[in-house]
Amino acid sequence: MLDVIGLSKKYNKTLAVDNVSFDIQNGTVGVLIGPNGSGKSTIIKSVAGLLRYTGEIKINNLPNKDIEAKKVFGYIPEIPAMFPLLTVREHIVYILKAYGLEIDNEKIDSLLKRFDLTDKQDKLGDELSKGMMQKVSICCALAVEPEVIMLDEPMVGLDPKAIKELKIIIKELKEKNCTILISTHMLEMVEDVWDMMILMKEGRKVGQYYKNQMGDKDLEELFFELTGEEDE
Numbered sequence: 484m485l486d487v488i489g490l491s492k493k494y495n496k497t498l499a500v501d502n503v504s505f506d507i508q509n510g511t512v513g514v515l516i517g518p519n520g521s522g523k524s525t526i527i528k529s530v531a532g533l534l535r536y537t538g539e540i541k542i543n544n545l546p547n548k549d550i551e552a553k554k555v556f557g558y559i560p561e562i563p564a565m566f567p568l569l570t571v572r573e574h575i576v577y578i579l580k581a582y583g584l585e586i587d588n589e590k591i592d593s594l595l596k597r598f599d600l601t602d603k604q605d606k607l608g609d610e611l612s613k614g615m616m617q618k619v620s621i622c623c624a625l626a627v628e629p630e631v632i633m634l635d636e637p638m639v640g641l642d643p644k645a646i647k648e649l650k651i652i653i654k655e656l657k658e659k660n661c662t663i664l665i666s667t668h669m670l671e672m673v674e675d676v677w678d679m680m681i682l683m684k685e686g687r688k689v690g691q692y693y694k695n696q697m698g699d700k701d702l703e704e705l706f707f708e709l710t711g712e713e714d715e
């Protein structure tokens with residue numbers, strides 16, 4: 484479960500996030516949407532503990548910066564960060580070690596296979612394409628079997644097969660009662676997985692909507708209706 488309570492973040496004079504609150508229950512996919520610059524990445528980075536902010540963020544009822552909270556939390560950043568001298572496989576091993584988990588080679592093999600990385604597992608971090616880096620970053624986050632996972636624009640740069648696999652994985656995580664937060668502009672990619680939508684505009688949460696209350700409307704239709712922007 485993820486709780487964000489009264490979150491505000493200023494970068495110098497820019498109020499990027501203005502008193503935003505929401506919660507996402509276990510087994511629920513929340514999507515964070517809004518125009519460019521509306522504060523989505525700032526929220527995600529705050530939850531991930533990468534920024535200073537005011538307000539409270541709790542993961543499974545623990546402060547997000549608590550080590551016990553970090554142990555159950557996975558994060559796929561918008562821009563993947565690779566270790567240049569670690570191989571693809573070593574990235575996953577490294578993460579498992581950092582989380583204090585056993586090195587389960589079968590689990591690693593299966594993740595690599597799902598993302599077509601088996602024959603790339605010995606490539607170094609700085610030898611990878613952008614899409615491959617994104618896949619490694621996804622494998623690392625999944626390897627720790629998080630209870631709460633955040634994905635910042637996860638589909639960008641992925642090939643169609645990897646997008647399909649990721650969508651299946653999101654559904655599997657949901658079935659395992661995971662709490663999932665996805666920030667994206669690719670609304671059609673989350674159409675069949677979302678449960679709750681948090682709509683951001685100019686740093687403020689301007690709405691929170693549940694799929695089961697939205698009738699037949701799709702996410703894109705809702706977005707244009709709610710933001711008053713033109714669908715061209």
Ligand SMILES: Nc1ncnc2c1ncn2[C@@H]1O[C@H](COP(=O)(O)OP(=O)(O)OP(=O)(O)O)[C@@H](O)[C@H]1O
Pocket residue numbers: 494495497498499517518519520521522523524525526
């Ligand atoms: N490091 C930074 N320094 C200063 N201002 C920043 C910084 N990062 C973001 N901002 C500002 O904070 C506001 C929110 O940015 P943020 O990246 O959170 O938006 P976003 O909704 O994720 O945008 P996008 O859809 O373009 O990724 C913007 O006005 C942006 O210019």
